[in-house]
């Protein structure tokens with residue numbers, strides 16, 4: 001899987017995507033994640049990417065042309081149009097189902113990160129094929145949202161987690177939240193690990209896990 005991220009802050013994205021599980025998956029070639037500095041595609045000396053909004057209002061708007069040229073460069077290298085997602089609070093909300101759909105339907109994605117008061121609508125109309133929000137709140141830019149998508153989608157790529165089992169038993173597989181987990185010591189602050197987990201009886205353990213998942217889902221996400 002390949003994901004290209006168009007951003008004004010590639011260093012911030014790289015810092016996050018260079019470590020931990022995603023960093024390892026990149027090194028091992030399971031996923032290719034490439035950041036692109038939108039500013040590099042300006043044609044003015046000041047490398048300005050934003051301007052005042054027509055019609056007034058506060059803040060600045062990201063101009064169409066640098067974004068378009070950056071997007072075109074990525075598509076030229078890919079040999080055709082790539083599914084392009086604009087990270088926006090106005091998009092459909094990211095869920096595990098959406099992450100699974102992106103992983104299943106595309107092997108190449110472009111994520112566009114906006115800043116300031118938004119992006120000139122005309123370039124969005126030309127390049128964007130999907131709008132995704134990570135929740136009903138407003139962030140200062142699309143980078144955090146893009147990183148959330150990369151993480152949620154990349155971990156579904158075979159090999160990325162190393163242990164395929166953890167992708168299977170995770171929260172939301174089968175639409176249930178994950179059961180509680182425990183590790184050593186078996187007593188901590190006077191609290192004991194549930195007896196059944198120490199019993200060695202796998203059938204009882206599996207039944208307990210399932211029951212806990214159902215209880216937790218009923219309590220915390222009844223709509224699931």
Ligand code: ADE
Nearest residue numbers: 087088089133134139145
């Ligand atoms: N950009 C700003 N807020 C956002 C959100 N909630 N989701 C995705 N992108 C965003």
